[in-house]
Amino acid sequence: MRWVTGLLLLLLIAPAYSQQRMNGEEFSENLKSKCRLRFDREIVEKIESAGIVESKVEGRNYYSAEFTLKIREARKEVEARVNVYCSAQGNSPETPKSSATPRDQIEQEDSGGRYYRHVAWQRNTSGINWKGQVAHIDALHGDGTVLPMNFYLACLRVEGNVCLQIDVQPPRTATGKVHSVIMRMIGRIGYFD
Template sequence: MRLIACLLFFSLVAPAYSQQRMSGEAFSESLKSKCRLRFGDEIIEKIENAGIVESRIDGRDYISAEFTLKIREARKEAQARVDVYCSAQGSFREIKKSLATPREQIEQEDSGGRYYRHIAWQRNTAGINWKGQIAHVDALHGDGDVLPTNFYLVCLKVEGNLCLQIDVQPPRTAKRKVLLTVMKMISRIEHFE
Protein backbone atom coordinates (compact mmCIF):
# COMPACT_ATOMS: atom_id res chain seq x y z
CA MET A 1 0.00 0.00 0.00
CA ARG A 2 2.87 2.38 0.78
CA LEU A 3 4.34 1.66 -2.65
CA ILE A 4 1.09 2.69 -4.32
CA ALA A 5 0.88 5.84 -2.20
CA CYS A 6 4.46 6.63 -3.14
CA LEU A 7 3.81 6.08 -6.85
CA LEU A 8 0.73 8.29 -6.72
CA PHE A 9 2.70 10.98 -4.89
CA PHE A 10 5.44 10.96 -7.50
CA SER A 11 3.06 10.96 -10.45
CA LEU A 12 1.02 13.88 -9.08
CA VAL A 13 3.38 15.99 -6.98
CA ALA A 14 6.93 15.27 -8.08
CA PRO A 15 6.57 16.72 -11.61
CA ALA A 16 5.79 20.09 -9.99
CA TYR A 17 9.23 20.17 -8.36
CA SER A 18 12.02 21.74 -10.34
CA GLN A 19 14.36 19.05 -11.52
CA GLN A 20 17.96 19.42 -12.48
CA ARG A 21 18.25 18.42 -16.14
CA MET A 22 21.24 16.25 -16.91
CA SER A 23 22.95 14.39 -19.74
CA GLY A 24 22.25 10.71 -20.35
CA GLU A 25 25.56 9.66 -18.80
CA ALA A 26 25.17 11.83 -15.68
CA PHE A 27 21.59 10.61 -15.30
CA SER A 28 22.70 6.99 -15.62
CA GLU A 29 25.45 7.35 -13.01
CA SER A 30 23.10 9.10 -10.59
CA LEU A 31 20.40 6.45 -11.07
CA LYS A 32 22.99 3.71 -10.52
CA SER A 33 24.10 5.23 -7.22
CA LYS A 34 20.57 5.95 -5.95
CA CYS A 35 18.51 2.98 -7.23
CA ARG A 36 21.20 0.43 -8.15
CA LEU A 37 19.88 0.44 -11.72
CA ARG A 38 21.55 1.03 -15.09
CA PHE A 39 20.21 1.25 -18.65
CA GLY A 40 22.08 -0.07 -21.72
CA ASP A 41 24.51 2.22 -23.57
CA GLU A 42 22.30 2.59 -26.66
CA ILE A 43 19.45 3.88 -24.45
CA ILE A 44 21.75 6.18 -22.48
CA GLU A 45 22.81 7.85 -25.73
CA LYS A 46 19.14 8.56 -26.62
CA ILE A 47 18.05 9.88 -23.22
CA GLU A 48 16.53 13.36 -23.35
CA ASN A 49 14.94 15.57 -20.69
CA ALA A 50 16.37 13.54 -17.81
CA GLY A 51 15.87 14.51 -14.18
CA ILE A 52 15.83 13.01 -10.70
CA VAL A 53 13.79 14.08 -7.67
CA GLU A 54 14.36 12.84 -4.12
CA SER A 55 11.49 12.92 -1.63
CA ARG A 56 10.86 11.82 1.92
CA ILE A 57 7.67 9.94 2.79
CA ASP A 58 7.01 8.26 6.15
CA GLY A 59 10.60 9.02 7.16
CA ARG A 60 11.99 7.12 4.16
CA ASP A 61 13.74 8.51 1.11
CA TYR A 62 12.28 7.80 -2.32
CA ILE A 63 13.66 8.53 -5.76
CA SER A 64 11.67 9.53 -8.84
CA ALA A 65 13.71 9.60 -12.04
CA GLU A 66 12.34 10.38 -15.48
CA PHE A 67 13.56 10.69 -19.03
CA THR A 68 12.23 10.80 -22.58
CA LEU A 69 13.16 8.68 -25.60
CA LYS A 70 12.20 9.58 -29.16
CA ILE A 71 11.53 6.62 -31.44
CA ARG A 72 11.01 7.02 -35.19
CA GLU A 73 8.74 4.59 -37.00
CA ALA A 74 7.26 4.80 -40.50
CA ARG A 75 8.03 8.52 -40.84
CA LYS A 76 6.28 9.23 -37.56
CA GLU A 77 7.87 9.99 -34.25
CA ALA A 78 6.72 8.46 -30.98
CA GLN A 79 7.92 9.58 -27.59
CA ALA A 80 8.36 7.24 -24.64
CA ARG A 81 8.38 8.86 -21.22
CA VAL A 82 10.03 6.58 -18.68
CA ASP A 83 9.52 7.11 -14.93
CA VAL A 84 11.56 5.08 -12.43
CA TYR A 85 10.51 4.84 -8.77
CA CYS A 86 12.56 3.28 -5.98
CA SER A 87 13.36 3.69 -2.33
CA ALA A 88 16.70 5.40 -1.76
CA GLN A 89 19.71 3.23 -1.03
CA GLY A 90 19.69 3.72 2.74
CA SER A 91 16.07 2.52 2.91
CA PHE A 92 16.49 -0.76 0.99
CA ARG A 93 16.71 -3.03 4.02
CA GLU A 94 13.74 -1.37 5.70
CA ILE A 95 11.40 -2.04 2.78
CA LYS A 96 10.58 -5.63 1.91
CA LYS A 97 10.02 -6.80 -1.64
CA SER A 98 6.51 -6.01 -2.85
CA LEU A 99 4.43 -9.07 -3.63
CA ALA A 100 1.89 -7.11 -5.66
CA THR A 101 2.00 -7.71 -9.40
CA PRO A 102 1.85 -4.78 -11.86
CA ARG A 103 -1.76 -5.78 -12.67
CA GLU A 104 -2.71 -5.67 -8.97
CA GLN A 105 -1.03 -2.29 -8.51
CA ILE A 106 -2.87 -0.80 -11.48
CA GLU A 107 -6.20 -2.23 -10.30
CA GLN A 108 -5.60 -0.88 -6.77
CA GLU A 109 -4.79 2.59 -8.09
CA ASP A 110 -7.93 2.57 -10.27
CA SER A 111 -10.32 1.16 -7.65
CA GLY A 112 -13.10 3.49 -6.59
CA GLY A 113 -12.54 5.98 -9.39
CA ARG A 114 -14.56 7.00 -12.43
CA TYR A 115 -11.80 5.89 -14.74
CA TYR A 116 -10.01 2.59 -15.06
CA ARG A 117 -7.27 1.22 -17.28
CA HIS A 118 -7.75 -1.91 -19.39
CA ILE A 119 -4.85 -4.28 -18.88
CA ALA A 120 -4.24 -6.05 -22.20
CA TRP A 121 -1.68 -8.49 -20.81
CA GLN A 122 0.77 -9.23 -18.03
CA ARG A 123 3.81 -11.48 -18.30
CA ASN A 124 7.08 -12.36 -16.66
CA THR A 125 10.14 -10.42 -17.75
CA ALA A 126 13.81 -10.28 -16.84
CA GLY A 127 16.93 -8.24 -17.33
CA ILE A 128 20.50 -8.37 -16.11
CA ASN A 129 20.53 -9.62 -12.47
CA TRP A 130 16.77 -9.32 -11.97
CA LYS A 131 13.40 -10.92 -12.66
CA GLY A 132 10.00 -9.29 -12.52
CA GLN A 133 6.70 -8.73 -14.28
CA ILE A 134 5.35 -6.31 -16.86
CA ALA A 135 1.76 -5.28 -17.58
CA HIS A 136 0.56 -3.44 -20.69
CA VAL A 137 -2.41 -1.04 -20.62
CA ASP A 138 -4.01 -0.36 -24.00
CA ALA A 139 -7.08 1.74 -23.09
CA LEU A 140 -8.48 4.13 -20.50
CA HIS A 141 -12.24 3.72 -19.82
CA GLY A 142 -14.49 6.25 -18.13
CA ASP A 143 -17.58 8.42 -18.54
CA GLY A 144 -18.66 6.30 -21.52
CA ASP A 145 -15.42 7.03 -23.41
CA VAL A 146 -12.55 4.76 -24.33
CA LEU A 147 -9.21 6.44 -24.98
CA PRO A 148 -6.30 4.50 -26.49
CA THR A 149 -3.16 4.35 -24.36
CA ASN A 150 0.19 2.63 -24.68
CA PHE A 151 1.42 2.28 -21.10
CA TYR A 152 3.66 -0.31 -19.44
CA LEU A 153 4.29 -0.95 -15.75
CA VAL A 154 7.39 -3.00 -14.97
CA CYS A 155 8.12 -4.13 -11.41
CA LEU A 156 11.42 -5.74 -10.49
CA LYS A 157 11.37 -8.34 -7.72
CA VAL A 158 14.23 -6.71 -5.81
CA GLU A 159 14.70 -4.86 -2.54
CA GLY A 160 13.68 -1.24 -2.78
CA ASN A 161 10.42 -1.90 -4.67
CA LEU A 162 11.78 -0.72 -7.99
CA CYS A 163 9.15 -0.01 -10.67
CA LEU A 164 9.20 1.65 -14.09
CA GLN A 165 6.31 3.31 -15.87
CA ILE A 166 6.64 3.71 -19.63
CA ASP A 167 4.08 5.90 -21.38
CA VAL A 168 4.29 6.06 -25.20
CA GLN A 169 2.79 9.10 -26.93
CA PRO A 170 0.93 9.33 -29.18
CA PRO A 171 -0.40 5.83 -28.50
CA ARG A 172 -1.80 5.15 -31.97
CA THR A 173 1.49 5.69 -33.81
CA ALA A 174 3.31 3.26 -31.56
CA LYS A 175 3.49 0.00 -33.44
CA ARG A 176 6.01 -2.80 -33.86
CA LYS A 177 9.30 -0.82 -33.69
CA VAL A 178 8.22 1.09 -30.60
CA LEU A 179 7.22 -2.12 -28.80
CA LEU A 180 10.51 -3.76 -29.77
CA THR A 181 12.48 -0.73 -28.55
CA VAL A 182 10.62 -0.70 -25.22
CA MET A 183 11.04 -4.44 -24.67
CA LYS A 184 14.72 -4.31 -25.65
CA MET A 185 15.30 -1.43 -23.22
CA ILE A 186 13.66 -3.41 -20.41
CA SER A 187 15.66 -6.58 -21.11
CA ARG A 188 18.95 -4.65 -20.97
CA ILE A 189 18.29 -2.93 -17.66
CA GLU A 190 20.93 -3.98 -15.15
CA HIS A 191 20.30 -4.18 -11.40
CA PHE A 192 23.18 -4.11 -8.92
CA GLU A 193 22.96 -5.98 -5.60
Protein backbone atom coordinates (compact mmCIF):
# COMPACT_ATOMS: atom_id res chain seq x y z
CA MET A 1 0.00 0.00 0.00
CA ARG A 2 2.90 2.36 0.74
CA TRP A 3 4.41 1.87 -2.68
CA VAL A 4 1.04 2.81 -4.29
CA THR A 5 0.92 6.00 -2.21
CA GLY A 6 4.55 6.72 -3.09
CA LEU A 7 3.87 6.17 -6.79
CA LEU A 8 0.87 8.50 -6.71
CA LEU A 9 2.93 11.15 -4.92
CA LEU A 10 5.69 10.81 -7.52
CA LEU A 11 3.17 11.18 -10.36
CA LEU A 12 1.85 14.38 -8.81
CA ILE A 13 5.27 15.90 -8.14
CA ALA A 14 7.00 14.94 -11.43
CA PRO A 15 5.06 17.35 -13.72
CA ALA A 16 6.07 20.29 -11.53
CA TYR A 17 9.75 19.53 -12.14
CA SER A 18 9.30 19.22 -15.90
CA GLN A 19 8.61 22.96 -16.15
CA GLN A 20 11.62 25.21 -16.48
CA ARG A 21 11.99 28.41 -14.47
CA MET A 22 14.15 31.02 -16.17
CA ASN A 23 14.71 34.74 -16.36
CA GLY A 24 13.18 36.87 -19.12
CA GLU A 25 16.24 36.79 -21.40
CA GLU A 26 16.55 32.98 -21.15
CA PHE A 27 12.82 32.71 -21.72
CA SER A 28 13.08 34.88 -24.83
CA GLU A 29 15.97 32.83 -26.23
CA ASN A 30 14.12 29.58 -25.53
CA LEU A 31 11.04 30.92 -27.33
CA LYS A 32 13.19 31.92 -30.30
CA SER A 33 14.77 28.46 -30.55
CA LYS A 34 11.45 26.59 -30.22
CA CYS A 35 8.96 28.81 -32.10
CA ARG A 36 11.24 31.25 -33.97
CA LEU A 37 9.65 34.14 -32.05
CA ARG A 38 11.24 37.02 -30.20
CA PHE A 39 9.73 39.70 -27.98
CA ASP A 40 11.31 43.15 -27.84
CA ARG A 41 13.40 44.25 -24.83
CA GLU A 42 10.53 46.21 -23.21
CA ILE A 43 8.29 43.13 -23.11
CA VAL A 44 11.16 40.93 -21.85
CA GLU A 45 11.74 43.41 -19.01
CA LYS A 46 8.03 43.35 -18.16
CA ILE A 47 8.12 39.55 -18.16
CA GLU A 48 11.03 39.65 -15.71
CA SER A 49 9.26 42.12 -13.41
CA ALA A 50 6.11 39.97 -13.38
CA GLY A 51 8.21 37.03 -12.22
CA ILE A 52 5.96 34.31 -13.61
CA VAL A 53 7.71 32.54 -16.45
CA GLU A 54 7.47 28.90 -17.45
CA SER A 55 7.86 26.88 -20.59
CA LYS A 56 7.29 23.25 -21.39
CA VAL A 57 7.20 20.80 -24.24
CA GLU A 58 4.00 18.76 -24.22
CA GLY A 59 4.17 15.57 -26.18
CA ARG A 60 6.91 15.48 -28.76
CA ASN A 61 6.13 18.38 -31.04
CA TYR A 62 4.08 20.88 -29.08
CA TYR A 63 5.73 23.78 -27.23
CA SER A 64 3.93 26.06 -24.80
CA ALA A 65 5.32 29.11 -23.00
CA GLU A 66 3.39 31.04 -20.37
CA PHE A 67 4.04 34.36 -18.69
CA THR A 68 2.15 37.15 -16.97
CA LEU A 69 2.42 40.85 -17.76
CA LYS A 70 1.22 43.52 -15.35
CA ILE A 71 -0.52 46.52 -16.92
CA ARG A 72 -1.15 49.63 -14.85
CA GLU A 73 -4.63 51.02 -15.59
CA ALA A 74 -5.55 54.17 -13.64
CA ARG A 75 -5.04 53.11 -10.01
CA LYS A 76 -5.53 49.42 -10.64
CA GLU A 77 -3.12 46.75 -11.80
CA VAL A 78 -4.34 44.39 -14.48
CA GLU A 79 -2.72 41.06 -15.34
CA ALA A 80 -2.46 39.72 -18.86
CA ARG A 81 -1.76 35.99 -18.83
CA VAL A 82 -0.06 35.11 -22.10
CA ASN A 83 0.29 31.59 -23.49
CA VAL A 84 2.38 31.19 -26.64
CA TYR A 85 2.14 27.84 -28.36
CA CYS A 86 3.57 26.35 -31.52
CA SER A 87 4.79 23.17 -33.12
CA ALA A 88 8.30 22.86 -31.68
CA GLN A 89 10.97 23.42 -34.33
CA GLY A 90 13.45 20.65 -35.00
CA ASN A 91 11.28 17.87 -33.58
CA SER A 92 9.24 17.24 -36.69
CA PRO A 93 9.29 17.86 -40.41
CA GLU A 94 8.30 21.32 -41.61
CA THR A 95 4.85 22.20 -40.34
CA PRO A 96 2.85 24.00 -43.03
CA LYS A 97 1.31 27.41 -42.42
CA SER A 98 -2.17 27.17 -40.96
CA SER A 99 -5.00 28.84 -42.85
CA ALA A 100 -7.40 28.71 -39.88
CA THR A 101 -8.34 32.11 -38.50
CA PRO A 102 -8.60 32.76 -34.75
CA ARG A 103 -12.41 32.86 -35.11
CA ASP A 104 -12.31 29.44 -36.85
CA GLN A 105 -10.19 27.97 -34.04
CA ILE A 106 -12.50 29.33 -31.34
CA GLU A 107 -15.60 28.02 -33.11
CA GLN A 108 -13.97 24.61 -33.58
CA GLU A 109 -12.95 24.42 -29.89
CA ASP A 110 -16.43 25.49 -28.74
CA SER A 111 -18.45 23.32 -31.15
CA GLY A 112 -20.66 20.72 -29.54
CA GLY A 113 -20.33 22.17 -26.05
CA ARG A 114 -22.79 23.87 -23.75
CA TYR A 115 -20.64 26.99 -23.60
CA TYR A 116 -19.34 29.19 -26.37
CA ARG A 117 -17.21 32.31 -26.54
CA HIS A 118 -18.51 35.41 -28.30
CA VAL A 119 -16.01 36.85 -30.77
CA ALA A 120 -16.52 40.64 -30.63
CA TRP A 121 -14.17 41.29 -33.56
CA GLN A 122 -11.39 39.84 -35.68
CA ARG A 123 -8.73 41.93 -37.45
CA ASN A 124 -5.66 41.54 -39.58
CA THR A 125 -2.44 42.25 -37.74
CA SER A 126 1.27 42.08 -38.42
CA GLY A 127 4.62 42.21 -36.71
CA ILE A 128 8.27 41.84 -37.64
CA ASN A 129 8.45 39.37 -40.59
CA TRP A 130 4.91 38.03 -40.17
CA LYS A 131 1.23 38.69 -40.88
CA GLY A 132 -1.77 37.15 -39.18
CA GLN A 133 -5.05 37.82 -37.45
CA VAL A 134 -6.21 38.59 -33.93
CA ALA A 135 -9.67 38.04 -32.44
CA HIS A 136 -11.11 39.54 -29.27
CA ILE A 137 -13.53 37.51 -27.15
CA ASP A 138 -15.69 39.58 -24.81
CA ALA A 139 -18.07 37.03 -23.26
CA LEU A 140 -18.66 33.38 -22.44
CA HIS A 141 -22.27 32.24 -23.05
CA GLY A 142 -23.92 29.11 -21.72
CA ASP A 143 -26.63 27.72 -19.46
CA GLY A 144 -28.55 30.99 -19.70
CA THR A 145 -25.68 33.07 -18.31
CA VAL A 146 -23.18 35.46 -19.82
CA LEU A 147 -19.78 35.87 -18.17
CA PRO A 148 -17.53 38.75 -19.21
CA MET A 149 -14.17 37.92 -20.76
CA ASN A 150 -11.29 40.00 -22.05
CA PHE A 151 -9.44 37.41 -24.14
CA TYR A 152 -7.37 37.75 -27.31
CA LEU A 153 -6.28 35.02 -29.71
CA ALA A 154 -3.59 36.01 -32.21
CA CYS A 155 -2.46 33.55 -34.88
CA LEU A 156 0.55 34.16 -37.11
CA ARG A 157 0.50 32.85 -40.67
CA VAL A 158 3.93 31.27 -40.40
CA GLU A 159 5.38 27.76 -40.29
CA GLY A 160 4.78 26.06 -36.96
CA ASN A 161 1.20 27.23 -36.39
CA VAL A 162 2.17 29.91 -33.86
CA CYS A 163 -0.61 31.41 -31.73
CA LEU A 164 -0.85 33.57 -28.62
CA GLN A 165 -3.68 33.44 -26.10
CA ILE A 166 -3.92 36.55 -23.93
CA ASP A 167 -6.35 36.50 -21.01
CA VAL A 168 -6.77 39.83 -19.20
CA GLN A 169 -7.76 39.63 -15.52
CA PRO A 170 -10.04 41.00 -14.17
CA PRO A 171 -12.10 40.50 -17.34
CA ARG A 172 -14.17 43.66 -16.93
CA THR A 173 -11.08 45.76 -17.61
CA ALA A 174 -11.60 46.17 -21.35
CA THR A 175 -10.28 49.72 -21.56
CA GLY A 176 -8.51 51.45 -24.41
CA LYS A 177 -5.15 51.44 -22.59
CA VAL A 178 -5.24 47.69 -21.92
CA HIS A 179 -6.26 47.06 -25.53
CA SER A 180 -3.45 49.26 -26.90
CA VAL A 181 -0.82 47.59 -24.67
CA ILE A 182 -1.94 44.13 -25.86
CA MET A 183 -2.02 45.13 -29.54
CA ARG A 184 1.39 46.87 -29.25
CA MET A 185 2.86 43.72 -27.67
CA ILE A 186 1.48 41.59 -30.51
CA GLY A 187 2.81 44.00 -33.14
CA ARG A 188 6.32 43.96 -31.64
CA ILE A 189 6.71 40.19 -31.89
CA GLY A 190 9.39 39.18 -34.36
CA TYR A 191 9.42 35.94 -36.38
CA PHE A 192 12.69 34.54 -37.70
CA ASP A 193 13.17 31.91 -40.44
